[in-house]
Amino acid sequence: MTPEEEFVVDLNGYILLKAVLSTAEVAELNEAIDAGHREGSPSLWGDPFKKLIDHPKIMPYLLDLLGPNVRLDHDYAIFMNRGDRLGGLHGGEDGGPSLSECDHWYKYRDGVIRNGLCVFTYLLADAGPGDGGFACIPGSHKSNFVGNIPAEVRRYEEGRDYVVQPEAQAGDVIFFTEALVHGTIPWNADHERRALLYKYSPGHSAWNGNYYDIEQYGDLTERQRRMLLPPSIGRRPSVAELTE
Numbered sequence: 001m002t003p004e005e006e007f008v009v010d011l012n013g014y015i016l017l018k019a020v021l022s023t024a025e026v027a028e029l030n031e032a033i034d035a036g037h038r039e040g041s042p043s044l045w046g047d048p049f050k051k052l053i054d055h056p057k058i059m060p061y062l063l064d065l066l067g068p069n070v071r072l073d074h075d076y077a078i079f080m081n082r083g084d085r086l087g088g089l090h091g092g093e094d095g096g097p098s099l100s101e102c103d104h105w106y107k108y109r110d111g112v113i114r115n116g117l118c119v120f121t122y123l124l125a126d127a128g129p130g131d132g133g134f135a136c137i138p139g140s141h142k143s144n145f146v147g148n149i150p151a152e153v154r155r156y157e158e159g160r161d162y163v164v165q166p167e168a169q170a171g172d173v174i175f176f177t178e179a180l181v182h183g184t185i186p187w188n189a190d191h192e193r194r195a196l197l198y199k200y201s202p203g204h205s206a207w208n209g210n211y212y213d214i215e216q217y218g219d220l221t222e223r224q225r226r227m228l229l230p231p232s233i234g235r236r237p238s239v240a241e242l243t244e
């Protein structure tokens with residue numbers, strides 16, 4: 001992560017990473033989805049999706065933002081067509097108004113950023129201005145007043161200039177900390193929204209109650225195997241030592 005990217009993550013709680021996937025990678029993933037992969041964990045949909053667990057272009061961000069023992073906590077896909085609605089704005093440090101979100105945290109100390117649950121969203125379709133999809137309140141990962149956000153704004157019944165929908169193209173990745181207030185704005189485009197959400201925790205913690213079953217994955221690199229381990233502290237093998 002460059003110093004400028006570090007500044008942006010600290011300022012906004014999210015960052016748009018341009019062209020992480022090549023056109024060929026996006027096409028391969030979309031072809032697999034067209035062929036029928038739409039249910040369950042994308043990381044189990046075959047090699048092109050397995051590669052996203054530790055894609056070489058996101059590894060530096062994973063290590064800088066979640067630490068040397070980063071683990072994949074859970075992953076899922078979002079598909080939306082015009083008019084589809086999903087949940088409202090949620091998140092916020094220390095759980096915001098909902099204790100079920102208390103693994104959502106963001107800390108900075110002595111030059112190091114650390115996070116609880118974080119998301120790397122791979123976009124397989126463009127999200128143009130006004131299309132909807134991922135939305136957030138930049139900077140809200142450090143807000144002391146997330147409980148003051150009106151319910152109508154959380155439900156998207158009233159717009160506010162402090163809620164933004166980042167524009168992004170297929171192949172881009174949006175990183176965000178779940179400590180950021182964020183959600184899914186109704187989809188408003190003719191084309192289908194296709195997003196793959198790979199969610200990571202520090203090695204000692206878990207948000208999801210279900211851990212990965214490594215046996216389901218077939219061949220894994222040692223780094224991927226370590227990243228799929230259940231949470232622990234003692235004698236946990238480092239992911240960083242396997243990353244150049």
Ligand SMILES: O=C(O)CCC(=O)C(=O)O
Pocket residue numbers: 078119121133134135182183184185195197
């Ligand atoms: O990308 C989106 O639609 C937001 C997903 C979301 O709300 C979440 O990851 O908690």
